[in-house]
Structures are given as structure tokens and as C-alpha cells.
Amino acid sequence: MSALCKWIGLGSLLLILIVPFIYAAGLLTLAWLKLIILVATLVWFGSAPFWIGKRSA
Amino acid sequence: MNDPMEKPAASEQLEEFENTPVPARAQKGPRAFWGMYAGEHAAGTEFMIGPLFLLSGVSLHNIFWGLLLGNFLAVLSWRFVCAPIATQARLTLYCHLEKIAGRKLVKIYNLANGVLFCFLAGAMITVSASAVGIPFNLEMPALDAIYPNSVSFVLIVLAVGAVISVVAGFGYEAVSRFANIASPWMVLIFFGCGVVALKQLGVSSWADLQVIWTESIRFAQGGTEETSMGFLEVVLFAWFCNAAMHVGMSDLSVLRYARKASSGWAAAGGMYVGHYMAWLAAAFMLAAQIKLVQSATPVPGPMAFNVIGVGGIICVVVAGWTTANPTIYRAGLAFQAMIPGSTRLSMTFLAGGIATIAAVFPAFAFKLLGFVGLYGTILAPMGAVIFADWYFSRRIGVVPFYAEASGHGFSKSVLLAWLLPVGVSVYLIFAHGITTWYFPLPAWIACGVLFLLFSRMRGQANLIDTKGGQV
Numbered sequence: 416m417s418a419l420c421k422w423i424g425l426g427s428l429l430l431i432l433i434v435p436f437i438y439a440a441g442l443l444t445l446a447w448l449k450l451i452i453l454v455a456t457l458v459w460f461g462s463a464p465f466w467i468g469k470r471s472a
Numbered sequence: 473m474n475d476p477m478e479k480p481a482a483s484e485q486l487e488e489f490e491n492t493p494v495p496a497r498a499q500k501g502p503r504a505f506w507g508m509y510a511g512e513h514a515a516g517t518e519f520m521i522g523p524l525f526l527l528s529g530v531s532l533h534n535i536f537w538g539l540l541l542g543n544f545l546a547v548l549s550w551r552f553v554c555a556p557i558a559t560q561a562r563l564t565l566y567c568h569l570e571k572i573a574g575r576k577l578v579k580i581y582n583l584a585n586g587v588l589f590c591f592l593a594g595a596m597i598t599v600s601a602s603a604v605g606i607p608f609n610l611e612m613p614a615l616d617a618i619y620p621n622s623v624s625f626v627l628i629v630l631a632v633g634a635v636i637s638v639v640a641g642f643g644y645e646a647v648s649r650f651a652n653i654a655s656p657w658m659v660l661i662f663f664g665c666g667v668v669a670l671k672q673l674g675v676s677s678w679a680d681l682q683v684i685w686t687e688s689i690r691f692a693q694g695g696t697e698e699t700s701m702g703f704l705e706v707v708l709f710a711w712f713c714n715a716a717m718h719v720g721m722s723d724l725s726v727l728r729y730a731r732k733a734s735s736g737w738a739a740a741g742g743m744y745v746g747h748y749m750a751w752l753a754a755a756f757m758l759a760a761q762i763k764l765v766q767s768a769t770p771v772p773g774p775m776a777f778n779v780i781g782v783g784g785i786i787c788v789v790v791a792g793w794t795t796a797n798p799t800i801y802r803a804g805l806a807f808q809a810m811i812p813g814s815t816r817l818s819m820t821f822l823a824g825g826i827a828t829i830a831a832v833f834p835a836f837a838f839k840l841l842g843f844v845g846l847y848g849t850i851l852a853p854m855g856a857v858i859f860a861d862w863y864f865s866r867r868i869g870v871v872p873f874y875a876e877a878s879g880h881g882f883s884k885s886v887l888l889a890w891l892l893p894v895g896v897s898v899y900l901i902f903a904h905g906i907t908t909w910y911f912p913l914p915a916w917i918a919c920g921v922l923f924l925l926f927s928r929m930r931g932q933a934n935l936i937d938t939k940g941g942q943v
Contacts, residue, residue: 431664432664435667448781449782450781453781453786456657456786460654460657
């Protein structure tokens with residue numbers, strides 16, 4: 416479970432990293448960029464607590 | 473423990489070595505510090521500082537090169553001033569200072585730290601309120617405003633401040649964990665904001681950016697193009713905005729866990745992610761806002777919303793919250809140390825109350841550049857006492873860790889060495905309006921020299937004779 420969450424979380428971070436470049440290249444509208452970043456943000460905060468800080472807990 | 477990510481045994485996790493040197497088993501390699509610094513310095517304040525450079529009329533050349541150099545000097549200060557002492561003494565700032573200045577004087581220093589923390593947290597509450605206020609169409613005060621502009625602004629600030637204070641009082645650990653989760657996301661959101669803002673500015677070359685940047689300054693300054701910050705001022709600001717942490721030795725508490733002094737280079741992660749990329753990104757966000765909606769008010773919430781939408785609002789709230797929360801918590805601890813018999817919870821609420829009242833006055837957020845300079849001017853010189861005591865005391869015949877050796881709880885030498893340069897600096901800042909960033913370095917040097925001078929004058933050398941030089 417935690418390994419799956421880790422990959423999902425890292426994927427959402429990757430999305431947040433590359434989507435602005437796709438927008439800058441003119442391949443995405445601002446509305447879509449905002450939506451994708453919001454969804455990626457929710458996915459990150461939904462998945463990260465399952466693996467970040469798990470060991471110390 | 474070779475792997476810094478590997479956790480120590482459970483009993484060691486509970487021990488924070490507040491009054492003892494960090495043992496070898498709890499020391500960490502450099503990897504642990506790079507991430508920590510990068511996360512810590514990509515905070516709510518960055519949303520305010522970047523735009524304030526543009527509003528101060530800093531040229532594009534000066535902001536790029538000045539920040540590059542100033543941040544490098546800050547990294548060098550961490551690496552060569554703070555880290556060597558941290559990895560040899562392995563004590564917290566307070567424990568180290570207590571051995572030199574005495575327990576009572578450390579409490580006074582701690583109180584000054586706590587009060588300044590409250591104002592810093594207040595600026596962060598204002599930043600968070602700017603984002604929370606978006607659904608309510610909150611109109612933010614103008615850039616030169618000292619007082620709040622509406623009842624709704626006051627109510628939202630009070631509500632945000634109350635929530636942050638209560639969470640700092642009851643759920644500090646949960647927010648601390650949340651801050652760890654948020655930091656990599658926040659760094660990428662800052663980066664994304666910068667990329668999107670550049671696209672919105674429609675620039676395709678350095679020359680384009682230069683033109684847009686100059687036009688933005690002209691718009692923000694009502695048609696003129698004046699600057700209050702040249703190259704030197706930008707360098708000094710970048711170098712000393714965290715003066716309390718590096719030359720002020722506050723990060724002894726962090727770097728004492730480093731296996732080697734070279735871990736001090738990890739501060740570069742914080743400087744070039746938080747104080748370079750994030751400041752530039754935030755400045756571009758304001759330039760984009762000026763271009764798109766013709767508003768030069770540097771309010772983080774709407775600026776972030778314009779570039780990346782609701783994700784940006786969440787980032788502003790989280791960045792402000794995760795900065796204000798530990799700041800209020802630490803201020804509460806400082807107040808608790810000053811008032812015998814008080815509880816941590818009540819003092820956290822007191823600190824939160826002061827921070828919230830400060831947040832009602834937007835001047836603290838909008839004058840953040842000057843405030844962080846003042847913060848460094850007041851707190852950083854105490855680091856010079858530690859530096860001078862560590863490297864020069866024995867050479868000039870003064871007993872190192874004099875308060876511990878003599879049993880004194882209050883060192884007048886340290887108090888005078890601290891207050892004289894700080895008093896002169898504060899006088900020049902407030903009475904003559906001289907920029908705050910000029911003062912941390914001269915005040916730091918003066919404090920170290922005066923400390924050694926006063927220590928000699930008070931005849932501490934005698935103690936070396938009576939104790940055979942063994943302290």
C-alpha cells in the first residue's frame with residue numbers, strides 16, 4: 416500500500432513539475448493547467464501521508 | 473549510522489540532546505540537511521519578498537546577480553561560521569550561549585527572539601488571510617497602508633490567527649509532519665508559478681523580460697522609475713535576511729547533528745531554491761498580475777490564484793500556516809522561559825495573540841524587507857559572542873565559557889557587547905531612516921570585538937591563573 420502511494424505521490428509531483436512547461440509550450444490552456452495542478456495537489460496530499468514520515472511514526 | 477534517512481532506536485528518537493552534545497550515534501550525513509534546508513526556506517515569506525523587490529525598483533540585472541552573490545555569501549556563512557562550531561561543540565544555541573552569557577541573559581535574548589518571532593508570524597498570518605479572503609472578495613489594504621482597510625479584513629485575519637494559534641497550542645506535531653509533507657510540493661508549486669507567470673508575461677528573450685520588468689516597475693511606481701535597492705543592497709539583503717540563523721548561530725541547533733562541517737553547504741538548497749528561485753517566481757507573479765489586471769498590490773493569494781488557480785491559493789495558505797505555526801510555538805516557549813509557573817499552552821496563545829494583532833496591521837507584511845533586516849541586526853550579533861569566545865578567548869587570555877566557569881548567571885560583558893552596537897544600529901535605523909541591511913555585519917563585528925574587550929577589562933583572565941587554564 417505504502418509503495419503504491421509513494422509512486423502515485425511522486426507521479427503527482429512530476430505532473431506539477433511538467434504541466435507548467437506544457438502550458439508554456441502552448442499545448443494546454445490556463446484553465447486545464449489550473450485543474451491539473453489542483454488534482455495533482457489533492458492526489459499528493461492524499462497519498463503522501465501514507466509513506467512520508469511513516470518510519471518515524 | 474551511515475544512512476542519514478535511517479532512524480535511530482526509539483529511545484534515541486525521544487532524546488533531543490538539549491543540554492548535552494549530540495553523540496556520534498545521532499549524527500547525520502549531508503543528505504538529511506539538503507532537503508531540510510530546501511523545505512524550510514521555501515516558505516510563506518517568499519511570496520512577499522519577491523514582489524517587494526519589484527516594487528522597490530530593483531533592476532533585473534541586480535536581482536539576478538545580486539541574489540546569486542548574496543545567497544552564496546549566506547551559504548559561506550553557514551559553512552564557515554556556523555557549521556564548524558556546531559560540529560565541534562554540538563550544542564544548541566541556547567545551551568552554548570548559556571555557558572558564555574549565563575542563564576538569565578539567555579532568557580532576555582530568548583524574549584527578544586520571541587517578540588520578533590511574533591511579528592514575523594503576524595506577517596505570515598496576513599499572507600494566509602490574503603488567500604483565505606479570496607472567496608469573500610476581500611479587498612486587501614494598499615501597499616503603503618499601516619492600518620486595516622475594512623472590518624472584513626480584520627475579521628478574516630483574526631479568524632486565521634485564532635486557528636493558527638490553537639493549532640500551534642494543541643497540534644504542533646501534526647502540523648510539523650504536515651509541513652514535511654507539504655515542502656516538496658510547495659517547492660514545485662513555486663517553480664510552476666514562475667514558469668506560468670513568465671508565459672503570461674509573453675517573454676521569449678532576456679531583452680523582452682527586461683522591457684516587461686522595467687514597465688512593471690514604472691507602473692508600480694506611478695510612472696517613475698526609482699530604486700531604493702541597488703546591487704549592494706540586494707547582496708546585503710540576500711546575505712543577511714537569515715543572519716540570525718548563520719552568523720547569529722541559531723542553526724547551531726540544527727547543524728550540531730551534522731557529522732561533518734561540510735554539511736553546512738546544504739544551506740545552498742535553501743538559498744537557491746527558496747531565496748532565489750522562489751523569490752524570482754514570486755516577483756514574476758506580481759509582474760504578470762500588473763500586466764493582466766493592472767494591480768501592483770503584492771497580495772500573495774490573488775497573485776497565486778492568477779497563475780495556477782486554486783492550487784496556488786492552497787499553497788499560499790499552507791506556506792503561511794506552516795511558517796507561522798512553528799514560529800508561534802517557538803515564541804511561546806521563549807515567553808514560558810521568561811515567566812516562571814506559566815504553561816506552554818497559555819504562552820503559545822499569548823504569542824499567537826500578539827502575532828494576530830500584528831497581522832491586523834498590514835504594514836508588517838508589506839514592510840517585510842526592512843523587518844527581516846531589523847531582525848538580523850538585533851539577533852545576529854549574539855552569534856559574534858559565540859564566534860569570538862570559541863576562536864579568540866584563549867588567545868587573548870580570556871576564559872571561554874566564562875559564565876559556566878565562574879557560576880555567574882548574567883554576563884554584563886555580553887549584555888553590553890550586544891546592546892551597544894544593536895542600540896546604535898536601531899537608533900540609526902529609526903531616527904535617521906538608514907536601511908536596515910547595512911547593519912547586521914558591522915553590528916556583528918562590533919559585538920564580537922566589544923565582547924573580547926569587556927571580558928579582558930573585567931579581569932576574567934585572572935580565572936585562567938586561578939584555575940590553571942582549565943575551564
